[in-house]
Amino acid sequence: MKSVNRSRLPAAARLAFVVLTMALGTAIRASAQTPPPAQGTVALEGTVKAFYKAMNIVVVKTMDGMEYVYHFAANLVVHGAKSPGVDPLDGLREGATVVVHYASEGVEPTAVEIDRIDTEGLEATEGIVTRVDRQRKLITLKYDNGRVETFRLTDRAAAERGEGDSIDGYRKVIIYYSKENGHKVAHFFRSATNP
Numbered sequence: 478m479k480s481v482n483r484s485r486l487p488a489a490a491r492l493a494f495v496v497l498t499m500a501l502g503t504a505i506r507a508s509a510q511t512p513p514p515a516q517g518t519v520a521l522e523g524t525v526k527a528f529y530k531a532m533n534i535v536v537v538k539t540m541d542g543m544e545y546v547y548h549f550a551a552n553l554v555v556h557g558a559k560s561p562g563v564d565p566l567d568g569l570r571e572g573a574t575v576v577v578h579y580a581s582e583g584v585e586p587t588a589v590e591i592d593r594i595d596t597e598g599l600e601a602t603e604g605i606v607t608r609v610d611r612q613r614k615l616i617t618l619k620y621d622n623g624r625v626e627t628f629r630l631t632d633r634a635a636a637e638r639g640e641g642d643s644i645d646g647y648r649k650v651i652i653y654y655s656k657e658n659g660h661k662v663a664h665f666f667r668s669a670t671n672p
Contacts, residue, residue, distance in 0.1 A: 518578050518589060518637055520665055521545065525573045530566055535588060537577055547579055547588040554590045556655060556664055557598030569593065576653065576665045578633055590633055592653060592664045599653040603669050606650050611635045616663055618652065628654055628663040 527536040574595035604618030
């Protein structure tokens with residue numbers, strides 16, 4: 478397919494291109510919800526419904542059917558992609574299950590980190606939380622067979638508030654983690670009873 482040099486197009490064609498691009502952006506915003514306002518960074522789990530790399534936009538559909546639009550931060554980090562390449566977004570595609578860590582510091586929410594948690598992404602384990610130490614960035618699980626294991630928390634996972642605040646006290650959770658420098662590092666955890 479031959480590339481088109483837009484500067485050589487007639488003025489009417491360039492105007493049509495700009496209007497089409499703006500209409501697409503408006504349609505994306507109109508068809509999706511804005512995540513609830515929050516201070517700091519918050520995590521939301523869902524499936525990538527649409528991915529507009531050129532526009533720095535990802536649309537995520539949550540388990541309850543709501544759709545949210547996120548813009549990428551300039552320093553976006555993507556975890557769990559099997560072959561990230563030079564571009565951290567190479568591993569993302571429509572249909573991937575992800576956790577979007579976002580900040581609502583401006584008018585629109587900005588994705589600062591995306592964890593891919595489907596079968597091609599981060600590993601997962603399930604157990605009962607016996608302790609969460611956010612200051613030391615640790616979470617301890619007890620498995621059904623009685624074995625106890627402690628995971629390191631990423632800075633973001635240790636700082637994020639929400640469901641994890643009430644998790645200390647023997648509640649079953651799913652932890653999404655990676656293996657880094659010989660340690661299991663938890664990027665996100667949630668209740669095993671709530672999708």
